[in-house]
Amino acid sequence: MDPTDTELAEAAAAADADAQSAIDALLQRYLLLLDTYSTLRAELNQLQASLFQHLARANFVAANRGQRYGQDYYDQRMQAQRRTTLTQGGGGGGGGGVEGAPPVVMTVGVYPPPTAADGDDGDEKADSEENDQEERAAAPNPNPNPADPLRWFGILTPFPLRQAQGLAIQAVEEIIPRLANVSAEMAAVELEVRRARKRRAKAKKAEWKARWPLEERVGGAGFVA
Amino acid sequence: MSAQTDFRDRQFLAVIGDEDSVTGLLLAGIGHVTPPPDNQKNFLVVDNKTDNAAIEAAFDKFSTERKDIAIILINQHVADRIRHRIDTYTAAFPTVLEIPSKDHPYDPEKDSVLRRIRRLFGE
Numbered sequence: 436m437d438p439t440d441t442e443l444a445e446a447a448a449a450a451d452a453d454a455q456s457a458i459d460a461l462l463q464r465y466l467l468l469l470d471t472y473s474t475l476r477a478e479l480n481q482l483q484a485s486l487f488q489h490l491a492r493a494n495f496v497a498a499n500r501g502q503r504y505g506q507d508y509y510d511q512r513m514q515a516q517r518r519t520t521l522t523q524g525g526g527g528g529g530g531g532g533v534e535g536a537p538p539v540v541m542t543v544g545v546y547p548p549p550t551a552a553d554g555d556d557g558d559e560k561a562d563s564e565e566n567d568q569e570e571r572a573a574a575p576n577p578n579p580n581p582a583d584p585l586r587w588f589g590i591l592t593p594f595p596l597r598q599a600q601g602l603a604i605q606a607v608e609e610i611i612p613r614l615a616n617v618s619a620e621m622a623a624v625e626l627e628v629r630r631a632r633k634r635r636a637k638a639k640k641a642e643w644k645a646r647w648p649l650e651e652r653v654g655g656a657g658f659v660a
Numbered sequence: 661m662s663a664q665t666d667f668r669d670r671q672f673l674a675v676i677g678d679e680d681s682v683t684g685l686l687l688a689g690i691g692h693v694t695p696p697p698d699n700q701k702n703f704l705v706v707d708n709k710t711d712n713a714a715i716e717a718a719f720d721k722f723s724t725e726r727k728d729i730a731i732i733l734i735n736q737h738v739a740d741r742i743r744h745r746i747d748t749y750t751a752a753f754p755t756v757l758e759i760p761s762k763d764h765p766y767d768p769e770k771d772s773v774l775r776r777i778r779r780l781f782g783e
Binding site: 465469472476479480483484486487490491504505506509510511512513514515516517518519520521523539541543545546583584585596599600602603604606607608611612614615618619621622625628629 | 667668670671672673679680681682683684685686687688689690691692693699702705730731733752755757759760761762765766768771773776777780
């Protein structure tokens with residue numbers, strides 16, 4: 436039994452409403468992410484502005500000695516003290532991600548981590564306690580902390596330069612990875628919105644084809660063989 | 661999927677910017693020079709004499725050649741000089757973030773993320 440025109444129209448309208456509400460939900464999530472992005476942006480701008488102010492103040496003091504805190508003092512063998520860690524799935528904070536694949540969450544932290552012995556698993560703890568002690572005694576830290584970048588600029592660095600460093604650390608550890616995560620999540624939601632729109636367009640096309648069979652469409656235009 | 665598989669090796673932040681921006685971020689300890697003979701740096705100081713080709717080359721190196729970069733920070737006014745390259749960059753890793761500089765405050769109109777938003781709602 437063929438469905439009537441009204442039944443087809445009702446089913447199509449319901450499917451369209453479902454698709455639209457799915458897109459609306461995605462857009463709502465997107466707008467929340469945009470709000471977070473804008474807030475983080477404002478925080479980063481403020482931090483950067485203060486950082487430049489402190490750096491300018493430090494340079495103003497150093498100018499008396501004909502010095503400028505810049506690339507002339509960079510250590511040519513510098514090693515990164517703060518590095519990113521990317522973990523998949525996280526299961527909380529960042530959330531979202533592309534359908535199917537759990538999102539990758541970025542964090543920035545001190546490298547090497549301050550105390551590697553702190554957070555081990557509980558069940559292995561008792562067994563490996565003795566081994567750990569032996570290992571620690573046998574192999575002293577193979578990768579000692581690289582030099583503090585402040586030392587590139589001398590032993591007695593001005594206070595504004597230290598303040599600038601503090602702000603830079605705050606930006607790098609707290610704001611930048613969160614901005615990167617939000618930006619990635621926004622890109623994933625954008626993709627989902629585009630896919631949902633495409634799916635809706637396809638469904639509409641299919642519904643249109645079902646309601647007006649080919650003969651009617653072609654016949655109406657006078658193409659019947 | 662390939663972008664998802666190699667993300668664990670990405671551990672550095674790269675910077676392309678003016679001297680103050682780079683100095684500020686290097687103070688946080690993100691600067692890294694690989695061992696000889698490569699001696700590859702993860703930063704580029706841009707001034708008036710730096711040509712666009714050099715900026716583009718650095719961006720390409722950080723974004724496609726090197727597999728150890730997770731985030732590229734680039735001054736917005738520097739990004740403007742290679743805007744075509746930034747706007748067509750779509751890879752998941754490394755993430756590109758435009759940051760303000762001392763002389764050029766952040767302009768949301770130029771931000772590649774916010775331009776994407778306009779494209780999404782303008783469709």
